[in-house]
Amino acid sequence: MSIEVKDIHFSYGKIKALDGINLNLPKGAIGLLGPNGAGKSTLIRILLGFLSPHKGEGRILGYDIKTQQHMIRRYVGYMPEDDCAIPGMDAVSFTCYLGELSGMPHQEAMKRAHEVLFYVGLEESRYRMLETYSRGMRQRLKLAQAIVHDPKLIFLDEPSSGLDPHGRKEILELIMDISSKKDIQVLISSHILSDIEATCSHVVILNKGRIVTEGEMNVLKQIRYNLFEMKIKGESAEYFRKLQEINCKIDYLDDGIWKVYMPPEMNSQVIFKLAVEERVQIRYFVKSQTSLEDLFAKAVGIEG
Amino acid sequence: MDMKIKEKIAFFFTSMRNVFSFFLRLGLKTKKTKIFYLLSFLPILMALIIKFSQVFSNGRQIEGIFIFSNMIMVFYLQFLILILALFFGTSVCSEEVEGKTLTYLVTRPIPKPAFILGKYSAYTLIVILMVAVGVIFSFVILNVDNLLDFSRYKIFLRYMAVLTLGILCYSSFFMFIGTFLKRSILFGLIFSFGWENVVQYFPGSTQRFAIVHYLKSLLPPSSGGRFSFLLFRLEPSSPGMSIFMLFLITGIFLVLSCVVFSLKEYILDD
């Protein structure tokens, strides 16, 4: 077990940020999910030793979080949420610099900095000044500095925030690639469900400083409803009326997507049979995977 | 047509007043201001120490008004108003650009000159208040046994007026520097502790290129003290001329600041 914590409490003045967190996390990629202000960043900062918990204890990679922070930080990489930089430097010297601070020899750090920048896709702009970097490039650079010393455990705080879909996909792919190396563990905090869904095998949902749910991704994702999302072209009113007649519940989502709840024993073929009868086209048909989303929504209080 | 211009002017002044009250409030609140408060209240402490020691010692007594004018001369004129004007003056524009908060202001229905003038008046008022509190208290403390001597108040008012003029003038100059240059503070330091001091030693009319020359021309010639050499070679201009020049300098830089601020584009990315 590389992350174990027991009964962690932390508060900023009167505001309780963490209220009794117990974790015992397996290897692999772990998602820390929760809305803004749920305590995700605070938890990461405690695990890194930036903050000392007011109550509780824990071990990271076998080192105590209160007394052996120095050793933890040697083998941990951290990608902070805020924009951070050291102005006046180019990307290579920046990455190399932080590698050296982790304990790499200068020449090795330089070599590794180039490698890592290639890896995160900044090869063309590695000699450019940090000030001229765009949001997406800075995000990559933050990832680069987190992996430059080849850590055993990487904390990523909101890695995809502020990225366009393309950039987001690429960053997530990089993270998946890193975590597929069996000996590197990754902990990702995010408020974006799909990020976590795409990358993690284990998920912890936090809300208001407490753990709401924790477990294996594929267990949590198991489908509990017979729920379909559909897009229809044609005369839909009569079609839906017929569906309702056979006890289906129909809900309208945004953007022409309809949600159809079906009694569990019913065969989904019916939907197509009725479509033939009513001459409507079914242009989009997906068995909804929303159990995790529902779980998340329930946990943080969004109505279905 | 006449009405329209009148309305416009009225609008300009209300906008200015709004900006003024916004920044007066903000300026009084920030942490930076608090440290400068400490600095500007130090003279009160000095005055207290001096007074107490005079009460308890039997030695030669120095006139309160003499100490007062000495303090004004050295501490306020040569140091405090420069530092305060430098910091607050350059802040008018630079702090908005550095903090990237300029956006909130330029997307309001306020003419840009009204913004500059409003913030300038707010910040100079803060500086004047800071200075005035220190000056008034130290004056009262030092002259506590002669408070009925009204001629002293005249001297006091004269000093206060000169300091106010100095603050107005320096602030507008530094504000202009702040709207214009990126590294305004360094330039300002060189100007205030380099140029303003050095120029006084040059012969002829050279000293008329320093603001401090006009300020000193308005003060009675002071004597004695370790720093009397700072008055070296003062060839005073006439009071009328000095006041005119100070207002002229203030005016010119206010106008220039407005022009630069309206025309220059500030790119907020670092």
Place this chain on the structure above:
Amino acid sequence: MMPIIETKNLSKWYGNVLGLSDVTLQIDSGVTGILGPNGAGKSTFLRLITGQLKPNIGTVKIKGKKVRNNYSLFSIIGFCPEQDCFYDELTGWQFLASLLKLHNFSNDEAEQKAQKALEIVELSDDKNRVIRSYSRGMRQRLKFAQAIAHDPEIMILDEPLNGLDPLGRRKIIRLIKTYQREGKTIIVSSHVLPEIEAMTKKIILIHQGKIFAQGNIHYIRDLIDTHPHIISIKCSHSRELASKFIHEDYVLKVHFDIASNSLLVETNNRDKFFSQLPSVLIENNIKVDEITSPDDNLQAVFDYLIGK
């Protein structure tokens, strides 16, 4: 009718770095989404049309008036900047109320409006905390509040959903739709497709400082209709289903994705395909798990246009 916002040949560069190049367009009321990857020039465009930057070439007009140094326009414009910067020492309440007073509202009016805006973004409970102690999401909402507090006709919002959780996102989207119904002009920039998709059909695609496309999503779709369309079907007997379609002339290509056990059909006549599909399924008793079109969303349009 006069367009609300009109730009002509708008170009901007920073030193020798290109920001925006030759943008000519007209924006009417309703929600317009500005879409593009990071660094595409969205922020530059929005700063140009609000007069914060001077264009190197070209002109901007809002309601027929030039923008730069035309302060009177800003009583009907609300702007939400991208950068996460505030007067940190103020409380949320003071921040909003002070900015509103700059609109020449009377004190009471300004305070009323500030209160209302805080209620809209649900920050009333935290209004007396200093902004420095706000979380990312709260700051984002506060920024949004200052853009809408004075009830402007034109709202220009630069990445307003950035850093918000799904709950906050949903609320802002709902708000923007309400404003649209009230007949306001809203320009929203984003780099996230589903966000824009949820708000509007009217989009402007910006990439590398240039306008790549402008108009309705469907219109754009039509524009590239020559581009064949792929439909993915996950079902029980995919090879059997494939054999039924292989003879149709509107089907260009059929192939299988072994990994996801699905059939990919490439067609140039979607209508015909979809009207045939249900009966084929029923006749052959094929059980369908999923029907999707990987390139039916904005992402596909986007990728196609930027040549990916």
Place this chain on the structure above:
Amino acid sequence: MTIKEKGYAHWDGKLQEKRFPWFPITRLGIKLAFKKKYFKFLFSMTLVPAIIYLAGIYASERLEDFRFMISESALFIKITPAYFNSYYTNDFILFMIVMIMVFAGAGLISDDLKYNALQLYFSRPLSKKDYIFGKASVIVFFMFIVTIIPGVVFFIMKLIFSGSFKFLIDYPWLILSIFGYSLILIAFFSFYTLFLSSLSKNRRYVTVLIFGLYVFSDILYGIFYGNFHNHYFSLLSIKCNIKQIGAYIFNQNRPLPVPWIYSFLVLLFICIVAGIVLNKRVKGVEIVK
């Protein structure tokens, strides 16, 4: 045949416990200082007195050769500890040191605060001590060049020019004085600058403080002295304190009749306060309540 593995590759080196984990911080600080506009010019200005004093040492030995150029009454340059003292405590050098602090020191911590860089440092195996020490070493580096190096060079040159060890025998303690005085000066300015730099995110503000407090302390002394004619007020002035200590260490008459140890204690006190505040301000994360 081997094919390079695609994707993330491990680094095959080993992380080591470095003896000077702060060294990269120092190197970066120095590099960034030299990148600033005008800094090179300013720094070379700081070295001008050293060159003049060096020329003086040369002239003192070769005075016979120049005799025809100078009149009989001309001042004879004598190289004694007083000569060293006057180099180390002249107003120009002290002023230039403050200017170097403004250029190279003001941003050391305040920029890290502004750009959220502290969390990058502290997510690495660096202790707070390492960080502060690394930053302080930037100041040490520049001060070293302005203080210790010229002193040692003067000393050696004097020996070489005179061709005998008489100077060393006359003043065997002088080399220790050079080191002792320089170290005090370096320690003081490091604490002073870092302390002020950690006070604010805004470098402009720090610049004003570094410069302002130095000038202010001297003016304060001027005012009090002007009124009381009591030399003990010189303890308020940073400049005077430095001069007093210098005079003691170089075994010269003190410029003011105040025991040097008081001056030393004042500077020590400033350093301690600075250290405490620094320790409080430098943190991995800012906690707002």
